[in-house]
Each structure stands twice: as structure tokens, then as C-alpha cells.
Amino acid sequence: MVEAKAKARDEEVITKIVVISDTELPSNLALAAYKVSSDVTIKETCFGLMVTGKRKDVDYVIMELRKLNPYKIFSKERGFPPGDPRRCRADRGGGPRPGFHQLKCELDILPDISKGLILVDRGSKPISQPVPKNLDVDRFKEIIDEETSKKGEGSKK
Amino acid sequence: MKVFIYPTNSLILSDLVERFGHEPLALMTEIRKKVNTPGLDSPPLNVTPDDPKKGLKWAAIEIPSGVRGRMAIVDPLIEQAEAAIIIEDAEYMFGCMGCARTNELIKYVVRMKDIPVLELKYPKSENDAKNLVLQVKEFLDKLMKQEKEKARAEEE
Numbered sequence: 001m002v003e004a005k006a007k008a009r010d011e012e013v014i015t016k017i018v019v020i021s022d023t024e025l026p027s028n029l030a031l032a033a034y035k036v037s038s039d040v041t042i043k044e045t046c047f048g049l050m051v052t053g054k055r056k057d058v059d060y061v062i063m064e065l066r067k068l069n070p071y072k073i074f075s076k077e078r079g080f081p082p083g084d085p086r087r088c089r090a091d092r093g094g095g096p097r098p099g100f101h102q103l104k105c106e107l108d109i110l111p112d113i114s115k116g117l118i119l120v121d122r123g124s125k126p127i128s129q130p131v132p133k134n135l136d137v138d139r140f141k142e143i144i145d146e147e148t149s150k151k152g153e154g155s156k157k
Numbered sequence: 158m159k160v161f162i163y164p165t166n167s168l169i170l171s172d173l174v175e176r177f178g179h180e181p182l183a184l185m186t187e188i189r190k191k192v193n194t195p196g197l198d199s200p201p202l203n204v205t206p207d208d209p210k211k212g213l214k215w216a217a218i219e220i221p222s223g224v225r226g227r228m229a230i231v232d233p234l235i236e237q238a239e240a241a242i243i244i245e246d247a248e249y250m251f252g253c254m255g256c257a258r259t260n261e262l263i264k265y266v267v268r269m270k271d272i273p274v275l276e277l278k279y280p281k282s283e284n285d286a287k288n289l290v291l292q293v294k295e296f297l298d299k300l301m302k303q304e305k306e307k308a309r310a311e312e313e
Contacts, residue, residue, distance in 0.1 A: 014189065019168060076171035076181075079188030086192070086201050099166070105249040106168045112283045113169055116290025117176075126291035129284065 010056040015078040018048040018065060019103070021110035024072055029065060036064040043082045047103060048073075050082045071114040158300050161238035161267060163260075164247050165231065173290065174242070177297040182234040191230070215262060223255030228262065235266055240273045240300050242293060247279040273300065 020029060030044040033051065040053030040061055049065075051058050062075050085091040087098060096104075158179050162170040165184035174181040196203040204226065211232055212225025243264055250260060268274060275296040280286035 013193075017168075074168055074172040075175070076166075076168045077183060077185040077189070079185040080192055084192070102164075102166065102249040103168060105247075109169070109280055109286050112280065112286030113173075113290055115283065116287040119287055120290060120294045124291055126288050126295055129288055 010054065012055055013053065014055050014058055015050055015052045015081050016058050016062060016075050017045075017050050017078050018062060019074045019076075019107065019110070020048045021072045021074065021107070021114055024069060029068070029073070032068055033061055033065055036061050041082070047107065050078065052081060071117045072110075074110060074113075158239045158304050159237050160297070160300070161234055161241040163241065163243040163263060163267070164250050165234070165263070167244070167247075170242055170244065170293070173293050174297065177294055178301060179240075179297055182238055184230065184234070187230050187233060215266065221255055221258075223253075224259050224262065227255065227259040231259075231263055235263070235270070238267065238270065238272055240275075240296075241267045241270075242275045242277070242296065243267065244277050244279050244289075273303075 018029065018033075020026065026044050026046070026048050029049055030042055033040075033042045033049060037053075037057055037060060039057040040051050042061075043050040043052075051061050053061075066073050066075075080087045082088075083090075089095065089097050159182050160174045160179045161182045162174060164170070167183070171181045171183045171185075191203050192201075194203060196205070199205055208229040209222045209225045211229035212222075212227070214232065215228040216225050250256075252260075273296070275292065277289055277292060278285070280289050
């Protein structure tokens, strides 16, 4: 039963996106992916690749790609298949596809995440960062008094 | 171990969880099942009238159907979750009131579930980002250790 489930999971068709964080080029990554397996469909994009195929094949391709530069290659599953008219820009009259803004937002901090991954490999431990304190109530009241006195009004009316 | 992630479609969390040997429970998996399953009921996204009914498990009937519809998709993920990582204050989680309420409900339900939860803030600087990776790694290592101990206890 468990084996059947695992087999069904391996056989399901999925799409994963591979995102690269600076220095690497999507074209180089695509060439490397083509060398690894012919059982998957690869689409080159501005942020990296989209790999579609059976789960086991896709996972294998991504595992091999990660070996090229483990700190700068990231991946996640994608809901819609590539070129799906519900998401594809060609059918939507241009503009970014839904979800790109979120990806762009995360792309900006990927270089810092890469540095964190290097620290993980070096065996560093997390340091608790100081949490910024809220403004003191007395100081807050003082600010209110200052601001209201500027306008010629008393705060204690 | 199956780890629920919040933001539910996060690339960073999804990647880190998978990289460190666990299975990320992300929204994309559920969306894939929805959009790839052939259905005649309600193309193109196959949202059926049954979905808001599933959402009733989490939210009352007078709650906007958007919240219940979203919860219907997140429901299988919460059900399977054995651990969770929540990152607060991600800028891109800004959305309409339906999204905001759903997000609050998701976090509440996950916290109420009796599973280990790691809560972090979205990184705003390089040091925050490095710390986030280290904390996620530490949390996932602990989970791995727990899982191994559990497996060993079952064997004995």
C-alpha cells in the first residue's frame, strides 16, 4: 500500500521552477539540464528554468543542477504547467504573469540567503537578533504634548 | 516530515525545507491538483460549489465565501502538517481583506494544532537573512532527530 502510494507519487507529472540568484545564466543552466535527462520538458525563462515531467525525473534533474552551484540555485513546485493559457503572458496581452511580483520580491533577498547557506555548511549557529523596542509611553505622551503645543492647543483638555 | 510553510507559496521556504531533507507543504501542490484535473463543472480553475462547503470546517457560514474557498484549498495542507514554519510580515503577502483574514485564520489554526512551529520575521537585512537560514536549519535538524527517535521507538 505504502509502496503503491510512493510509486504513484513518483509517476505524477509536476512542474518545478528553478530560480538562479545572480552570476549564473539561465542559458547555461538550460544546457546543463538538457545534458542530464531527456525525459523532462525544459523551458528557459528570465529567472531560470521551468522543468516539467514525472516527479522522479524532475527531482533528479534539479538535484543534478544544484550540484553546479548549490548556494545559488533554488527551486519550488509550480501549480500551472508552462504555457498554460490561464497564466501564459502570450494569451494575456503581455505584462508580468500572476505570481511574478512575489518571485521578484524573493529574488531580491536570494543573495543573502545564499550567504546563509554558506554559513550552514560552515556549521554556524543562529544568533538571536535584538528586537527593536516599542516607543516608551511617557516619551510618546511628550511627543503628543510637543506637537499639540506647536499648534497652540493644550493636550490635557 | 511534512512541513507546512507560510507564506504558503514561498520559494525560499519551499527550497530550504526540501534542501534540508523534509517535504514542504506548499499551496502550489494543491493548485496543481485543482488545475490539472480534468473537470466539466467549472472551468478554467475547477472551483466547484463543494469547495466553500469544505471551507465550512474552518469558518462559519457568515464569513465571506472567499475565506472559505481559500481555506478549502489550504485545508489538505493543514491536515497533513506535522510541523510548520511561519514567516511574518512578508511584504508580498499584502492583499485584499479576504486574503488578510484567511492568512490570520491559517496562522491561528496552525498555532492551535499541536505541532512544532517556528515563527520568524521576514528578513529586512543581510544579517536577518543569514539568521533566518540558520534558524530554519536548526529547527529542521531538530525535527529530523525527533523523527529518527520516533522510528527507533517504533522498531523496539
